[in-house]
Amino acid sequence: MNKPKRYLITSALPYANGPKHIGHLAGAYLPADIYVRYLRSKKEDVVYVCGSDEHGAAITIQAMKEKTTPREIVDKYHAMLKRNMADLGISFDIYDRTSSPLHHETAKEFFTTLNNRGDLEQKETEQYYDDEAKSFLADRYIIGTCPICANKNAYGDQCEKCGTSLSPEQLINPRSTLSGNAPIKKLTTHWFLPLDKHESFLREWILTEHKLDWKVNVLGQCKSWMDLGLQPRAVTRDLNWGVPLPLNVTGCEGKVLYVWFDAPIGYISATKQWALDNNKDWRPYWQDKDTKLVHFIGKDNIVFHAIIFPVMLKLYGNILPNNVPSNEFMNLEGDKMSTSRGWSIEMDDYINDFVKKDNGSDQMVDALRYYLTQIAPETKDSEFTWKGFQDAVNSELVAIFGNFVNRALVLMHKLCDGKVPPLHLDILDDVDKKMFEDIKNTKINIENLIEGYKFRDALYEVIDLSRKGNKYMQDKQPWILAKTMETNPAVQKSIDNCLHICLQLTANLAVFINPFLPFTAKKICHLIKVVDKILDWENAGKPKLVSVGYSLRPPELLFRKIEDEEVQEQVDKLNAKKLRMENEQKLTAANTTAISSSQVAEAKLEIQFDDFTKIDLKVGTILMAEKIEKSDKLLKLEVDLGYEKRTIVSGIALHFDAEDIIGKQVVVVVNLAPRKMRGIESQGMILMAEDKVGKLHFVKPDTMIDAGSSVS
Ligand SMILES: [Zn+2]
Numbered sequence: 001m002n003k004p005k006r007y008l009i010t011s012a013l014p015y016a017n018g019p020k021h022i023g024h025l026a027g028a029y030l031p032a033d034i035y036v037r038y039l040r041s042k043k044e045d046v047v048y049v050c051g052s053d054e055h056g057a058a059i060t061i062q063a064m065k066e067k068t069t070p071r072e073i074v075d076k077y078h079a080m081l082k083r084n085m086a087d088l089g090i091s092f093d094i095y096d097r098t099s100s101p102l103h104h105e106t107a108k109e110f111f112t113t114l115n116n117r118g119d120l121e122q123k124e125t126e127q128y129y130d131d132e133a134k135s136f137l138a139d140r141y142i143i144g145t146c147p148i149c150a151n152k153n154a155y156g157d158q159c160e161k162c163g164t165s166l167s168p169e170q171l172i173n174p175r176s177t178l179s180g181n182a183p184i185k186k187l188t189t190h191w192f193l194p195l196d197k198h199e200s201f202l203r204e205w206i207l208t209e210h211k212l213d214w215k216v217n218v219l220g221q222c223k224s225w226m227d228l229g230l231q232p233r234a235v236t237r238d239l240n241w242g243v244p245l246p247l248n249v250t251g252c253e254g255k256v257l258y259v260w261f262d263a264p265i266g267y268i269s270a271t272k273q274w275a276l277d278n279n280k281d282w283r284p285y286w287q288d289k290d291t292k293l294v295h296f297i298g299k300d301n302i303v304f305h306a307i308i309f310p311v312m313l314k315l316y317g318n319i320l321p322n323n324v325p326s327n328e329f330m331n332l333e334g335d336k337m338s339t340s341r342g343w344s345i346e347m348d349d350y351i352n353d354f355v356k357k358d359n360g361s362d363q364m365v366d367a368l369r370y371y372l373t374q375i376a377p378e379t380k381d382s383e384f385t386w387k388g389f390q391d392a393v394n395s396e397l398v399a400i401f402g403n404f405v406n407r408a409l410v411l412m413h414k415l416c417d418g419k420v421p422p423l424h425l426d427i428l429d430d431v432d433k434k435m436f437e438d439i440k441n442t443k444i445n446i447e448n449l450i451e452g453y454k455f456r457d458a459l460y461e462v463i464d465l466s467r468k469g470n471k472y473m474q475d476k477q478p479w480i481l482a483k484t485m486e487t488n489p490a491v492q493k494s495i496d497n498c499l500h501i502c503l504q505l506t507a508n509l510a511v512f513i514n515p516f517l518p519f520t521a522k523k524i525c526h527l528i529k530v531v532d533k534i535l536d537w538e539n540a541g542k543p544k545l546v547s548v549g550y551s552l553r554p555p556e557l558l559f560r561k562i563e564d565e566e567v568q569e570q571v572d573k574l575n576a577k578k579l580r581m582e583n584e585q586k587l588t589a590a591n592t593t594a595i596s597s598s599q600v601a602e603a604k605l606e607i608q609f610d611d612f613t614k615i616d617l618k619v620g621t622i623l624m625a626e627k628i629e630k631s632d633k634l635l636k637l638e639v640d641l642g643y644e645k646r647t648i649v650s651g652i653a654l655h656f657d658a659e660d661i662i663g664k665q666v667v668v669v670v671n672l673a674p675r676k677m678r679g680i681e682s683q684g685m686i687l688m689a690e691d692k693v694g695k696l697h698f699v700k701p702d703t704m705i706d707a708g709s710s711v712s
Pocket residue numbers: 146147148149150151154159160161162163164
């Protein structure tokens with residue numbers, strides 16, 4: 001596109017169903033914030049919108065868990081998310097919420113417009129229904145076994161273990177989370193977005209037009225989705241929490257807009273609310289083709305933002321996103337990050353443990369922003385470790401970046417009277433010129449990288465420039481020159497040049513680091529006594545940001561080191577949390593199976609290994625079986641043990657027909673004292689498993705093996 005007139009930047013709306021972790025922060029929020037801060041420093045017209053996604057079954061399920069109402073859930077977590085994001089420097093122009101009246105109105109109008117134009121299809125479908133709870137079941141209310149990875153607790157819309165999007169029909173052994181029963185199918189009417197009709201548009205738009213500027217992971221996911229065949233997708237749902245269906249016809253009661261349909265419309269309603277609050281017009285941001293719309297999202301949101309929402313936008317007549325930069329996942333200490341499994345670092349916890357403990361110090365916000373950007377999963381999954389966090393802060397922020405700024409200020413106070421020394425052009429050498437050159441090139445490199453959504457590499461450029469600054473200082477060694485001052489006063493000019501350049505570099509570092517670590521940039525401005533306006537991007541790369549003769553403040557450290565104990569404390573805390581969650585989940589699982597467990601035989605008393613070894617278990621093959629006269633329970637079996645044949649009387653006649661079990665293998669207790677039953681001596685016992693309804697099953701090897709094989 002031509003140079004955009006304005007930018008509209010969005011970050012994926014987080015679900016207000018619980019705290020969010022730093023993997024979320026690294027995925028959709030921090031990169032967007034860096035991009036937006038960069039655009040703002042370039043004086044671009046940019047609006048950055050986000051908000052809480054407050055609808056959908058994830059909210060009502062959380063309300064059930066916390067024994068409260070959906071309203072209380074969203075109020076609680078919306079407040080938390082809004083506060084957390086602000087504390088971590090995510091600079092939204094508005095952080096809205098989808099339960100707002102303006103959003104309901106906007107989403108209803110969107111649906112109605114599409115429906116009136118005939119862009120939606122109405123279909124009667126069979127849907128899962130819980131007959132005991134008298135309720136249709138939203139996808140999230142159905143769990144079952146994932147057909148891809150066999151995870152037993154996959155949801156009806158997605159398997160959280162392997163990440164596959166599913167429909168409830170694909171689940172094996174589906175069951176309702178309301179009653180635990182197998183759901184039945186019942187007819188219901190729904191409205192559908194016929195994605196299949198838009199396939200050729202999507203292919204052209206994504207795979208041809210954006211072939212070069214979209215990320216490979218995004219293109220790949222879109223292509224494989226389309227190759228699977230696009231299906232009409234229901235935009236309405238039977239649920240009592242959400243945006244009510246804006247139609248006044250029979251059969252619409254108890255229906256709401258499906259959350260995936262209403263949530264992205266939240267970007268539009270947030271823009272409207274921002275415009276209202278700031279006396280602006282929202283329409284150009286969504287309707288003028290000179291607006292550059294960019295959706296920052298996580299990996300699990302690609303399909304919605306690259307395929308589904310664009311179809312909605314196109315049908316409505318809005319502009320389409322120019323890009324949908326998505327990150328892969330960030331893992332934690334060797335495992336997938338997950339709040340529900342307790343393996344995560346919540347934003348809220350980081351703020352409490354680091355930012356608030358450090359007297360509200362913003363340097364710990366920037367420390368996190370630094371490490372998360374440095375390990376951003378831009379092209380593949382990455383991993384957060386507390387040790388890695390410590391190393392990044394101590395050996396890069398403290399030892400390279402912070403060290404350079406500190407030394408420049410210390411030496412200026414020591415060797416130049418606390419004032420910015422002049423630059424003596426007559427003695428400017430190649431090393432000095434190279435430093436100026438590096439500053440200029442860094443600007444160009446950062447611009448290209450940020451505009452290409454490569455924030456990790458862009459940040460590397462900043463650190464690398466400060467590394468070059470350290471090297472420059474080391475090459476010039478003004479502190480050594482100072483020692484020769486008495487015999488050779490002319491060296492003052494060399495000292496001046498070195499520190500002049502180091503201070504100009506310091507000011508440039510503030511401009512360069514500003515989109516990434518905004519609090520650090522401000523702190524540098526404070527130290528070199530310049531107004532924040534210097535952070536405007538037009539100043540980037542310039543050789544004269546601080547004036548000669550200007551007196552600067554005494555140095556203060558920009559960053560503190562992370563101690564070993566802090567790292568250990570966090571690792572311990574993480575392990576303890578995981579253990580606690582596992583125990584809680586076991587308790588929940590125990591409660592939900594309480595009904596069936598009452599039918600399960602109690603565990604027996606503990607025995608020693610020696611007790612167990614007294615029992616001789618062998619695999620036998622049933623050669624013959626017949627009913628014993630005048631007994632409806634007993635079968636007389638002839639069992640081959642390889643080395644001998646045994647007669648065994650077994651009480652299984654109610655469960656098996658004699659002719660059906662001939663040839664089957666079974667585990668036999670062979671050293672049980674013989675016992676007479678109905679006049680027949682039983683020389684052993686066969687093992688059977690009894691399920692909860694009392695039906696018997698054979699205990700046997702998983703494949704035919706030699707009779708007489710030991711079992712131990
Ligand atoms: Zn799976």
